[in-house]
Amino acid sequence: MPRIPKVALVLATLGMITFTVTNGLHSPTSALPLRLGIVNAASYSIVFAALNEGDFSNNGIAITTREYETGKDALRGALDGEVDLAMVYETPVVLASLDGHHVGIVSALARLEDDTALLSMKKSGIRSFEDLRHKRVGLTLGTSAEFFLYLGLRGAGISFTDVKIVDIDPSEFVTALERSDLDAIVIWEPQLSETLNRFGNRISRYDSDLYTAIPMIAGRRERILEVTEAVTRFVRGLADSEARLRSKPHVAFKEIREQFKKSTGKKFPWNAGDFEIGLNNQLVTVMNQEARWLMRTRGFQGPFPDFNELLMPQFLDEVFPQSVTVLDSR
Amino acid sequence: MKLGLANKIFGPSIAILTFLTLSIGYTGFEFARESELIKANSEISHRLNAMLAELQQLLNERQVHVHLLVQERDLIRNERVITISRKISKLLDGFLDLKPGPAAGKYVRRLIKGERDLSKARKELSSSIVSSREAEILRGYTFWRIRQEKLLADFQDMNIYNIRWIEGLVRSSEGRRLQSFRLILWLFFAGFCLLLMSAASVSKGVIRPIRQMTLAARRISSGDLETRVALSTREDELESLARAFNSMTEHLIAANTQLREAIQSRDQFISVASHELRTPLTALGLQLGIMGREMSAIQKDGSSSRTARAMTVANRQLHRLNQLIDDLLDVSRIQHGKLILRRSSTDLVLLCQELIERFQDQLAAEKVEIRLQAPEALIGWWDASRLEQVLVNLLFNVFKYAPGSPVDLRLFCTGDDAILVFQDYGPGIKAEDQRRVFDQFERSVKDFGVSGLGLGLFIVREIVEIHGGGVRLLQEENAGAVFEIRLPLKGEVEPPIKEDAPQAT
Numbered sequence: 001m002p003r004i005p006k007v008a009l010v011l012a013t014l015g016m017i018t019f020t021v022t023n024g025l026h027s028p029t030s031a032l033p034l035r036l037g038i039v040n041a042a043s044y045s046i047v048f049a050a051l052n053e054g055d056f057s058n059n060g061i062a063i064t065t066r067e068y069e070t071g072k073d074a075l076r077g078a079l080d081g082e083v084d085l086a087m088v089y090e091t092p093v094v095l096a097s098l099d100g101h102h103v104g105i106v107s108a109l110a111r112l113e114d115d116t117a118l119l120s121m122k123k124s125g126i127r128s129f130e131d132l133r134h135k136r137v138g139l140t141l142g143t144s145a146e147f148f149l150y151l152g153l154r155g156a157g158i159s160f161t162d163v164k165i166v167d168i169d170p171s172e173f174v175t176a177l178e179r180s181d182l183d184a185i186v187i188w189e190p191q192l193s194e195t196l197n198r199f200g201n202r203i204s205r206y207d208s209d210l211y212t213a214i215p216m217i218a219g220r221r222e223r224i225l226e227v228t229e230a231v232t233r234f235v236r237g238l239a240d241s242e243a244r245l246r247s248k249p250h251v252a253f254k255e256i257r258e259q260f261k262k263s264t265g266k267k268f269p270w271n272a273g274d275f276e277i278g279l280n281n282q283l284v285t286v287m288n289q290e291a292r293w294l295m296r297t298r299g300f301q302g303p304f305p306d307f308n309e310l311l312m313p314q315f316l317d318e319v320f321p322q323s324v325t326v327l328d329s330r
Numbered sequence: 331m332k333l334g335l336a337n338k339i340f341g342p343s344i345a346i347l348t349f350l351t352l353s354i355g356y357t358g359f360e361f362a363r364e365s366e367l368i369k370a371n372s373e374i375s376h377r378l379n380a381m382l383a384e385l386q387q388l389l390n391e392r393q394v395h396v397h398l399l400v401q402e403r404d405l406i407r408n409e410r411v412i413t414i415s416r417k418i419s420k421l422l423d424g425f426l427d428l429k430p431g432p433a434a435g436k437y438v439r440r441l442i443k444g445e446r447d448l449s450k451a452r453k454e455l456s457s458s459i460v461s462s463r464e465a466e467i468l469r470g471y472t473f474w475r476i477r478q479e480k481l482l483a484d485f486q487d488m489n490i491y492n493i494r495w496i497e498g499l500v501r502s503s504e505g506r507r508l509q510s511f512r513l514i515l516w517l518f519f520a521g522f523c524l525l526l527m528s529a530a531s532v533s534k535g536v537i538r539p540i541r542q543m544t545l546a547a548r549r550i551s552s553g554d555l556e557t558r559v560a561l562s563t564r565e566d567e568l569e570s571l572a573r574a575f576n577s578m579t580e581h582l583i584a585a586n587t588q589l590r591e592a593i594q595s596r597d598q599f600i601s602v603a604s605h606e607l608r609t610p611l612t613a614l615g616l617q618l619g620i621m622g623r624e625m626s627a628i629q630k631d632g633s634s635s636r637t638a639r640a641m642t643v644a645n646r647q648l649h650r651l652n653q654l655i656d657d658l659l660d661v662s663r664i665q666h667g668k669l670i671l672r673r674s675s676t677d678l679v680l681l682c683q684e685l686i687e688r689f690q691d692q693l694a695a696e697k698v699e700i701r702l703q704a705p706e707a708l709i710g711w712w713d714a715s716r717l718e719q720v721l722v723n724l725l726f727n728v729f730k731y732a733p734g735s736p737v738d739l740r741l742f743c744t745g746d747d748a749i750l751v752f753q754d755y756g757p758g759i760k761a762e763d764q765r766r767v768f769d770q771f772e773r774s775v776k777d778f779g780v781s782g783l784g785l786g787l788f789i790v791r792e793i794v795e796i797h798g799g800g801v802r803l804l805q806e807e808n809a810g811a812v813f814e815i816r817l818p819l820k821g822e823v824e825p826p827i828k829e830d831a832p833q834a835t
Contacts, residue, residue: 155473157465209447210476273436281490285483289476322498325490 031062032230037074037086038065042189042268043215044087045256046109046275050241052255059240061233069169071215072142075103078219084227085219085234090283091144093218094290097310098300104221104312106231107238107323108214108283110275115213116148117192118206120184121177121199129156129206132163135183138176141167144213145186147290150297151210160297174198188213193264214283224312235315238277242320245272278323279311336567339536342528346521353517357510364506368499374428375496381421381428382489388418389485393478396452399459400471408456415452418445434495437488444481451477539568543575555583601662604655611655615648657785660719661770664792671713671796678708678717678748678817679741685721697734698725704741708748710819716793717817723786724752724813732756732810747799748817756810764803790815 034056038044050056056063068074071088072095078086079101087109096103118137120126126135129152139145153159166182170191176182177199187195196203217238224231245252249272257268287307294300313324392414399407422445425438451474458466542559549557558579559572622641663669686693686700693700728737732754740751759767770788790813794801797817804812 151476154469157469210473212480276436281483281486282480285479289479321501322491322494325487325494327490 031057031060032227032233033062033064034085034227034230034234035064035066035083036234037077037083038067039069039071039074039087040067040190041071041087041215042256042260042270043089043110043112043115043213045253045270046238046241046245046277047087047217048256049245049253050237053241053244055237055240055244056234059233059236061230061237063234069171070140070143072140075218078223079103081220081223083219084223085217085231088216088218089144090214090216090287091147091290092142093216093310094287094294094307095142097305097307098291098294098298098302102221103218103310104224105279105283105310106217106219106224106312106315107235107277107279108216109238109277110213110215110270111282112213112215112270112274113209113211114207114269115192115215116145116186116188116211118149118152118184118186118208119177119192119195119199120204120206121180121182122202122204123180124183126184126204129153129208130158132156132184133158134162134164136164136166136181137184137186138166138168138173138182139186140169141165144211145188147293148208148211148213149186150293152206152208155208155210177203189269190260190264193260193266193269197265212282212286214286216283218310221310221312228315232315232318235277235319239316239320239323242275242277245275249273276323277316277320278325279313279316280325284308284311284326339532342524342531346524346528349524350517350521353514353521357514357517360506360510364503368503371499372496375492377428378425378434378492381424382485382492385418385421385485386489388414388421389482392418396455396471396474396478400455400467403459403462405456405459408452408459411452415445415449434488434491437484437491440484441481441488444477444484448474448477448481535566536568539572543572546575546579550579550582555579555586597662597665600658601666604658604662607651607655608659611648611651615652618645618648654783657783657789660789660792661785664789669792669796671716673711673713675709676712676714676717678710678712678750679704679706681714681717682721682739682741685718685725689722689725692729696729698728699736700725700739701736702739702741704739705743708741708743710748710817712797712817713793716797720790720793720815721752723790727786727811728754728756735810743819746819748819750815750817751804751812752815753812754810758810759803761805764805767803768801 036047038047051063051065066077066083068077068086070092071086072092074083074086075088075092075096077083079096085106093103093105118129118132120131120135124135126132132153137149139149149163149165150160153163166176168176168182168185170187173182173185173187173191174195177185177195185195192205196205217234252272253268260266260268284307287310291305291307295304308326311326313326316324392411395407395410395414398404399411419442422438422442425441426435451470455467455470455474458470539559546557546559558576561572561576562569618641622645625638625641660669682702682704686702725737728735735754735756738751738753740749740753742749768787768791770785791801794815794817799815799817801813801815804814
């Protein structure tokens with residue numbers, strides 16, 4: 001065995017002491033498992049980018065994904081214990097909360113103005129929301145599409161009862177339109193761009209500047225509290241993904257943009273600034289507005305819920321405190 | 331010769347000093363920059379807070395006027411709402427002028443967009459009021475409220491963000507301070523490492539060669555003349571010193587060899603000359619003896635007494651010449667380790683008494699009185715003739731250097747040793763001469779007008795030491811030369827050759 005010089009041993013020991021003093025003792029982290037219910041929607045790009053770039057595995061989290069057709073289904077999966085966390089928009093969360101489920105919101109992911117739109121076949125004669133009276137409008141009930149349509153109809157001065165609502169899954173929209181089973185649909189990205197691309201000039205798009213879609217990560221509150229460490233690491237992965245988006249906005253989501261363009265034939269509809277993790281008053285306000293609407297139209301009983309209580313800011317507080325702009329409800 | 335050593339010592343020191351200066355300078359610069367950043371951000375935050383408070387007030391005021399506009403259908407309220415809205419828009423533009431950073435800028439842009447949407451809603455509302463269509467008024471007011479709520483939510487978000495931003499600045503400042511602390515620790519560690527490496531380098535380059543040279547010098551001084559300082563490929567002052575050291579050692583060895591050869595030649599010459607001189611002297615002695623006897627016969631016939639005196643002088647000079655040659659032969663024997671003791675049971679007191687008696691005439695002639703203080707007998711295992719030679723040599727020194735001086739001769743016994751103290755009261759021996767007085771061919775006084783080879787005390791010391799004893803010169807006040815001779819009663823060292831020594835019985 002080669003003889004190690006005393007000076008080298010002394011230096012190595014001093015180096016270790018200095019490293020320990022300056023960095024503290026860190027135990028090696030083993031990857032924690034976490035089940036995530038995913039929805040194939042571009043509005044969740046921060047999560048997909050984190051998955052693609054390995055931000056979760058880098059933070060010691062082993063993600064198992066399960067795909068759902070809508071956020072409503074994903075949240076249902078989370079509430080039923082199929083997954084720990086779910087990708088979901090605000091409407092299913094509000095509905096679940098009104099139904100008495102203990103929903104916990106970990107973080108919002110974006111704030112999107114052009115995510116949802118009304119598409120109508122030109123041959124149906126629809127030129128605006130006002131023309132929807134007595135028309136067959138397809139949408140998935142219990143999703144944000146329902147609130148979007150409500151706001152559109154309200155702006156046009158007509159009510160839900162004046163329109164024939166058809167509850168239909170997003171996967172069936174195209175077939176229904178081609179068969180002329182529907183006059184219009186309310187749909188979100190990427191199916192929105194896909195449908196526009198498919199039907200070309202046979203279809204028209206109508207937006208509403210009143211509706212703001214807020215995709216988020218939510219789940220059953222009790223379950224989230226059971227896997228606190230895993231959720232914290234998950235949020236850390238989200239923060240890394242968002243940081244990359246901020247530092248390189250032009251190259252961020254490159255794969256997702258290309259995939260979107262490939263599948264829809266349309267340009268990715270949002271800017272980097274539309275995506276941000278956080279818990280904010282805008283989210284609470286939108287949920288309050290939707291809750292008021294749902295209580296009025298669906299006849300929910302009981303006191304008006306305090307949506308601040310759904311927020312679980314402890315994870316973001318630890319990882320990225322500046323992203324939490326609500327007062328802590330805990 | 332290159333200045334490698336200076337580079338070794340000063341080079342690392344200057345490098346470490348430069349490193350630490352730059353490091354500390356950099357840390358100081360970072361601290362200053364951070365302080366400036368915090369100061370600038372604090373000012374922005376302060377102004378932002380003031381503007382947010384004003385914005386809050388304007389939003390509340392406008393909300394009241396819109397509410398009254400819908401309730402009272404008073405279009406003057408609409409003018410008031412327009413005025414407030416303009417103030418709000420101006421204030422929001424002011425927010426952007428503050429350049430509060432990308433995150434806060436995002437909130438401001440949202441407020442501006444929300445305000446634009448609200449302006450559109452206000453126009454629709456005022457149109458519906460003008461046209462007095464109730465359903466449109468209700469719808470317009472509903473949309474106004476939805477947008478107003480969103481605007482207020484954005485406002486609250488911005489407000490809290492501002493607080494969080496300040497908190498973040500503090501946290502970030504603390505983090506950077508910790509980072510600076512770590513950096514300083516690492517810098518000091520790095521400096522310490524450099525220092526150690528420099529010390530090790532200096533030790534290797536400077537101290538180690540010096541140690542090697544010290545060790546080599548010690549070995550050489552202890553007699554190992556083959557020792558050399560190991561040379562390296564370095565070209566510095568120490569390497570030059572090492573080469574000079576080795577060169578000096580080579581010269582020393584050469585000089586030593588020459589000296590030894592010279593001494594050997596001298597000893598050989600003395601030995602050969604002594605032997606060569608002894609033969610004709612013996613013949614000369616015999617002839618002088620014959621001549622003496624014949625002179626005595628002639629003298630009886632009335633021959634010249636002058637010739638008889640000349641014969642006496644010749645005999646005395648011959649005797650003296652014999653003594654000198656004996657001394658030289660003894661020195662030669664000592665040099666070659668061939669001085670042989672013939673030990674026997676000897677009474678030192680008796681030996682002294684017989685000597686005094688034998689030299690009575692000469693002592694009288696030289697006016698030297700020997701005062702003997704001795705026990706009745708002091709018997710040891712000694713060579714009597716050699717001890718007599720010791721006493722004679724000491725006595726002859728008195729004749730030469732202290733004629734007319736009394737001599738105290740004290741004999742006594744201490745433990746296993748016999749002590750003989752021989753003291754005269756002559757001029758003594760100077761302090762500077764005492765060290766070499768026992769060396770061969772040395773005389774304490776060279777210009778005293780006395781002859782001799784300077785071998786007497788050398789032979790004294792050698793005889794005493796071969797007996798296993800020792801001799802030393804004592805320094806006493808008001809005394810001349812004082813010699814103390816110690817002789818073991820039983821010789822510890824057995825004589826090397828004893829073929830003719832009497833066996834103790």
